[in-house]
Amino acid sequence: AQSVTQPDIHITVSEGASLELRCNYSYGATPYLFWYVQSPGQGLQLLLKYFSGDTLVQGIKGFEAEFKRSQSSFNLRKPSVHWSDAAEYFCAVGPNDYKLSFGAGTTVTVRA
Amino acid sequence: DVKVTQSSRYLVKRTGEKVFLECVQDMDHENMFWYRQDPGLGLRLIYFSYDVKMKEKGDIPEGYSVSREKKERFSLILESASTNQTSMYLCASNGEQETQYFGPGTRLLVL
Numbered sequence: 001a002q003s004v005t006q007p008d009i010h011i012t013v014s015e016g017a018s019l020e021l022r023c024n025y026s027y028g029a030t031p032y033l034f035w036y037v038q039s040p041g042q043g044l045q046l047l048l049k050y051f052s053g054d055t056l057v058q059g060i061k062g063f064e065a066e067f068k069r070s071q072s073s074f075n076l077r078k079p080s081v082h083w084s085d086a087a088e089y090f091c092a093v094g095p096n097d098y099k100l101s102f103g104a105g106t107t108v109t110v111r112a
Numbered sequence: 113d114v115k116v117t118q119s120s121r122y123l124v125k126r127t128g129e130k131v132f133l134e135c136v137q138d139m140d141h142e143n144m145f146w147y148r149q150d151p152g153l154g155l156r157l158i159y160f161s162y163d164v165k166m167k168e169k170g171d172i173p174e175g176y177s178v179s180r181e182k183k184e185r186f187s188l189i190l191e192s193a194s195t196n197q198t199s200m201y202l203c204a205s206n207g208e209q210e211t212q213y214f215g216p217g218t219r220l221l222v223l
Contacts, residue, residue: 092212
């Protein structure tokens with residue numbers, strides 16, 4: 001069965017500091033991996049995805065993520081956080097008959 | 113750009129009412145999904161559809177049904193709304209490499 005764990009429920013980071021969000025997954029083969037961002041009251045927006053090839057993936061808004069098969073991880077990073085990055089972030093893995101499994105999410109607070 | 117729209121952003125209904133949530137996508141995607149989102153629980157799949165008139169139960173289908181009469185439209189139905197169905201409901205469709213594209217969500221309050 002596929003599953004995703006996001007160990008950090010809430011992270012607070014200063015504006016301009018770096019950010020790393022952790023994601024660990026369980027999947028029986030080579031996974032498709034995704035990071036989504038959700039601003040308050042909005043739907044989920046795709047930040048980036050990995051399905052094959054280069055294990056370092058670049059996304060929108062200056063985010064990147066690295067797939068590490070040996071650690072079953074797909075951590076999200078941003079070198080310098082902006083106040084607009086305050087949101088909830090979800091990691092997802094799949095597919096399983098078209099379906100994705102989502103983590104419980106990490107809320108990011110950005111302090112001035 | 114993929115566009116997924118949901119019929120309402122906010123809904124207030126009374127216990128026992130029949131509630132319809134509608135979702136439309138404009139990318140000719142085969143697969144569509146309904147999730148509910150609750151704090152600390154992430155997204156939980158209610159139902160999904162892989163073709164017109166085809167559906168499969170997700171992880172939490174109890175109390176819900178769905179309808180897909182046209183490829184672009186996927187409706188979620190609460191047959192008799194209850195207070196424990198107060199939640200955020202998200203619709204999605206998926207394209208290449210199983211990438212899911214989400215609508216803006218419907219926040220439902222059942223009184």
